[in-house]
Amino acid sequence: MDPIREKILKPSKETRQDFVGKTLSYASIFLIVGVVLAIFLFVASKGIATFTQNKASLVEFLTGSEWNPGANGPNGRPLVGALPMILGSFGVTLLAALFATPFAIGTALYMTELSSKRSQKFMQSVIELLVGIPSVVYGFIGLTVVVPFVRDHFGGSGYGILSGSFVLFVMVLPTITSMTVDSLRAVPKYYKSASLALGATEWQTIYRVLLRAALPGIMTAIVFGMARAFGEALAVQMVIGNATLLPESLLAPASTLTSVLTMGIGNTVMGTVSNNALWSLALVLLLMSLFFNIAVRFISRKGKM
Incomplete structure (x- = not known):
């Protein structure tokens, strides 16, 4: 073959690199999708075993209040009422989000609209420090500070949903704050300039223009914070009482759900009713994570419209 023709038909170095890059990218994508599907199918297969093998009732699982997988009820079915754990998870999650949202929005507004650059850097460092603290440290602080505080000022033993909400409030605050800051900074500058030019005060501009324009991003931040709170295990387990x-x-x-899982999964034998019931709780957690992700995508899509 003519050397010139051979050189033209031979793939160049850039073409080979492009092919290798695309191959690695697609392989990574398929690997990630495969891992996610494998996790979902594995948890689902274990979770539904409670209803297919052990003949538990799905309605009783979602609405029952008695949790004792090792025993059977009068109808011969396992006592796997998960309603107390579901309500506990939603209780601490919603309260934590309710406590954290005003503080997160206020902090984000201060960082983006009111503070100096030095203050912004300081607040950013504080937020990053809160993110980096391990869950067990939050749990110990909650055990030694929050629980006695709740007991002395509100009554009871100090262990409960309120204590768990206070601990989760501090844990989800950095997540909601950081995403709210990003949402406020993404609002076009001319929105603020136009509002001020029309005679609005700075606070009117913040309330009626900036917050409303950034609302989809703020809602996304709140949902992400709730997802973080819903899946937290160790810190909540240490302060909620585990009843x-x-x-x-x-x-x-x-x-x-997470506190019962972490306490019980190591004390059961694979394939038993108790173990299958815990996998059913894990499946509920997985479905709730999926729900939070769908909610985030829906909010983001509505925000683009």
């Missing part, structure tokens, strides 16, 4: 009973009040000992 698998329907919470009668915010001050009564309760439990969450």
Whole structure:
């Protein structure tokens, strides 16, 4: 073959690099998708075994209040009522988000609209420090500070949903604050300039223009914070009391899905009713994580419109 023709038809170095890069990228994508699907299918197969193998009722699982997988009820079915843990998880999650949201929005507004550059750097360092603190440290602080505070000022034993909410409030605050800051900074500058030019005060501009324009991003931040709170295990386990009973009040000992999982999964044998019931709780957690992700995508899509 003619050397010139051979040189033209031979793939160049850039073409080979491009092919290798695309191959690695697609392989990584398929690997990630495969891992996610494998995790979901594995947890789902274990979780539904409670209802297919052990003949538990899905309705009783979601609405029952008695949790004792090793025993059977009058109808011969396992006592796997998960309602106390579901209510406990939602209780601490919603309260933590309710406590954290005003503080997060206020901090974000201060960092983006009111503070100097030095103050912004300081606040950013504080937020990053809060993110880096391990969960067990938050749990110890909650055990030695929050629980006695709740007991002395609100009554009860100090263990309960309120204490768990206070601990989670500090844990989710950096997440909501950071994403709220990003949302406020993403608002076009001319929104603020136009509002001030029309005679609005700075606070009117913040309330009626900036916050409303950044609302989809703020809602996304809140949902992410709730997802973080819903899946937290160790810190909540140390302060909530871990009683698998329907919470009668915010001050009564309760439990969450994650606290029951972390306490019980190491004390059961694979394939038993108790183990399958815990996998069912894990499946509920996984479905809730999926729900939070769908909610985030929906909010983001509505914000683009």
